[in-house]
Amino acid sequence: GTDDGPFAPGQPSQPETPGKPGGDDDEPAEPLPGGRGRSLVLYCSRTGNTERVARQIRTVLDCDMLEVEPAVPYEDDYNAMLERAQEELAAIRQGDYPAVATYVEHFDDYDTVFVGYPIWYGSMASPMQAFLYAHASELAGKRIALFATSGSSGVSASVGEARSLCPDAEFTEVLHLTQNTLEETEPRVTAWLERLEANDNDSEEPMQTNTLELTVEGSTFTATLEENSSTQALKERLAQGPLSIRMSDYGDMEKVGSLGISLPRNDRQTTTGPGDLILYQGDSFVIYYDTNSWNFTRLGRVDGVATREEMLDLLGGVGEITVTLSL
């Protein structure tokens, strides 16, 4: 029977399943091999950008998908809509969440829940914040893969919002597409899903955190760590407390600073890109905002960063800074 799904009977929330008749252009491509469990794609989208990314994920994974909708549809009038979005985000900061029409009874069938949203005024769009708030206990212990679209703004504030709304979920690397990168949705989604799949298969100690927090001038953003002996040693050091590093710019491509400790090296010929975290010569911590090729140890990647501008934005631009690392 189809009534045994995780969606509350009598509720309007029904997932679009891959075989659904009338499904348009979403013929599944080759599903990724060796998928460990089932996935659900949740998204909210007002002008279709986030929805396009959601559909691409669903096409690759051949999984269920559900739109998270506000209880009261947004105004067609653009300015009225902007005003309401601002009011809702202000209310959320006071702990008052807008009503959403979408309710999922349980997520038992799903290991990974993809959560997609547009950035509104630097934040996660209000309907998705309200949905996560209402479903935090059902999402505990699930793997959450965030994806977001924006005009140009970064996603680190919204990642922080998601992590505090769902403190007991495990967060993967984030996918962020901007106006400039939306046309590359297809290859970027595919590459991202392959990385998620690889990390999922690699993780021998799933209870171990793979998230690093970086704080610059009071703002915190996150990175997803690689699994190697270098990051293991770094995590052991950070388990004892945060580590602050004075960093300066080098070669118009990176910030570099001394860790004050030596970590095991896992050097390989590597081409870096914006957001890559690198261990250089065992004792220097490097944050890349541009590309370079060298024999490096990869430590991880800043979440949701695709471009030099986005990485420099998180670092407060070019110039000397103190970065504090914590788990």
Ligand SMILES: Cc1cc2nc3c(=O)[nH]c(=O)nc-3n(C[C@H](O)[C@H](O)[C@H](O)COP(=O)(O)O)c2cc1C
């Ligand atoms: C209310 C509102 C606020 C927005 N705020 C931002 C913002 O702060 N930064 C940004 O880069 N884009 C902002 N945008 C643009 C959207 O994030 C962007 O167009 C996104 O891709 C829309 O996704 P959608 O088509 O799925 O709704 C905003 C859009 C709306 C409607």
